[in-house]
Amino acid sequence: MAKENTYLWKRSADDFLQCWSKDSSEAFLQSQPDSSFFTEIKNSKIIYKPESLLYDPLAIRGILNSGIVKVGKLHYQERIGADFCQLGYVTKGSVYLKSSLGDNRITAGMLFCTPVKSHYVLHTEEGWEGAWFHLKNNAFLSNRLKHGCLFKTSEYLSQIYFAAARYLGELRKENRSYELLDVYAELIEICIRRDIAKTENKTFMTLIAEIKRNPAIFSSAGAAAEELGISRYDLDKRCIKYMGIGFAKFLLSARMDMARKYLFKKYTLDNIAKAVGFADAFTFSKAFKTYHKCTPMNFREVDM
Numbered sequence: 290m291a292k293e294n295t296y297l298w299k300r301s302a303d304d305f306l307q308c309w310s311k312d313s314s315e316a317f318l319q320s321q322p323d324s325s326f327f328t329e330i331k332n333s334k335i336i337y338k339p340e341s342l343l344y345d346p347l348a349i350r351g352i353l354n355s356g357i358v359k360v361g362k363l364h365y366q367e368r369i370g371a372d373f374c375q376l377g378y379v380t381k382g383s384v385y386l387k388s389s390l391g392d393n394r395i396t397a398g399m400l401f402c403t404p405v406k407s408h409y410v411l412h413t414e415e416g417w418e419g420a421w422f423h424l425k426n427n428a429f430l431s432n433r434l435k436h437g438c439l440f441k442t443s444e445y446l447s448q449i450y451f452a453a454a455r456y457l458g459e460l461r462k463e464n465r466s467y468e469l470l471d472v473y474a475e476l477i478e479i480c481i482r483r484d485i486a487k488t489e490n491k492t493f494m495t496l497i498a499e500i501k502r503n504p505a506i507f508s509s510a511g512a513a514a515e516e517l518g519i520s521r522y523d524l525d526k527r528c529i530k531y532m533g534i535g536f537a538k539f540l541l542s543a544r545m546d547m548a549r550k551y552l553f554k555k556y557t558l559d560n561i562a563k564a565v566g567f568a569d570a571f572t573f574s575k576a577f578k579t580y581h582k583c584t585p586m587n588f589r590e591v592d593m
Contacts, residue, residue: 295363297335300326304369312361312416316457319347319354339460346467346474347456354423357453359416360384366411368403373423374430375409376402376481378446382417386410388438400443400484404434420453422481433485444512445480448505451563452476468554472564479503483516493517493527497539504543505566510536540566545580548573552589561585 300307316337321327330336347355353373360382368375377384383396387410388403395401395417403409405426424430433439443449456473459465479499483506496517500506507513513536514524521536528536544565551561562573577585 304371306365306367308363308365310361310363310416313364314359315356316358317354317356318453318456318460319345319352321354337457337461342470343467346470347477350474350478351425351427352422352474352478353425355421355453357420357450357457359418360413361416362414364411364413364416367409369408370406371403372405372426374402374405374426374434375421376400376424376485377411377419377421378443378449379417379419380446380450381419382413382415384411384413384417386438386440387412390437393438393440395440398442398446399440400446401438401440402430402434402485403438405430407438409438420450422477424481429482430485439485443484445484445506449477449480449484452480455560455563469556469560472551472556476503476505476564479506493531497532500540500543501546504540504547505564507540508566510540513540541576541580545577548577548585549588552585555589558585
C-alpha cells in the first residue's frame with residue numbers, strides 16, 4: 290500500500306474502508322446526516338455539501354445519497370453488507386469493480402450497480418470522473434441484481450449527468466427553485482430506471498406513459514424501438530394503432546406538451562430544451578415555432 294501521505298483522508302470501519310487520494314474532489318447533491326464523516330469537513334475547493342432542504346427531491350424518489358465526483362489516482366473503496374445499492378456512472382477515466390463476478394473494468398460511458406448487502410471493492414490507478422447514487426433497495430432492483438453486480442454501457446449517461454450537474458448548480462444558488470430541483474430529480478430517477486431495466490419487461494403503453502412524463506428519455510424512434518426490442522416499422526404500426534399517429538409525431542407532441550408547461554413556469558429556454566429532449570435552445574425554438582406557429586418567447590408573452 291502507498292504511504293499514508295498519499296491520501297487526502299482515510300475512512301475505515303469494520304464494514305467499510307475508503308482511501309481518498311489528494312487529487313480528488315466531490316460535490317454532494319444531498320445534505321449529509323449528522324453521523325456522517327463528512328459533517329466534520331468544511332466546504333472547500335475539493336468538497337461541497339449542501340445545507341438541509343425543506344424536503345429532498347432525490348430522497349423521495351428512492352435516492353438516499355448522491356454526488357458528482359472526480360476521483361484521483363490510487364483511490365480505494367471497499368464495502369461489506371451496505372444497506373443500499375451503489376450505482377455509479379463513469380464519464381471519464383476508468384474504475385475497477387471487484388465482486389463475486391471478478392474484477393471488471395468500468396470505462397467512460399458505462400455504469401455499475403451493486404446489490405444490497407454485497408461485498409465489493411472499487412479501485413482505480415488512473416482516476417475517474419462521474420456521478421454516483423445510493424439507491425434504496427426494492428423489488429425492481431432486487432430482480433435485476435439477483436445474479437450479482439450489474440455493469441454495462443449506459444444509454445442515458447448524458448441525460449443523467451446533465452440533470453445531476455444542473456441539480457447541483459441550482460443547489461448552490463441562494464434562492465434555489467424547488468420546482469427545478471424536482472424536474473432534475475425526476476429526470477435522474479426515470480433515466481436510472483431506464484438504464485437498469487430489462488427491455489423485455491417493457492410494454493408499449495408503459496413506454497408511451499413514460500414518454501409523456503419525460504419526453505427526453507429517447508432521442509429518436511430507433512432508440513425507443515430498441516428499448517421494446519422491435520423494429521422502427523413495428524413501433525410506428527403500434528403507435529398508429531393505439532395513438533392515431535406515427536411515433537415521431539407522438540414524440541414531438543409529448544415534447545411540445547411538456548415544453549408549454551415549463552414555459553408557463555418561466556423556465557429558461559436552455560433548461561426547457563434539455564428537459565424535453567432537444568440539444569440546445571436554438572433547436573428547441575425552431576421546432577417550437579414550426580409546431581405552434583410562434584416562438585417560445587411569444588408564447589410566454591401571451592401567457593403573461
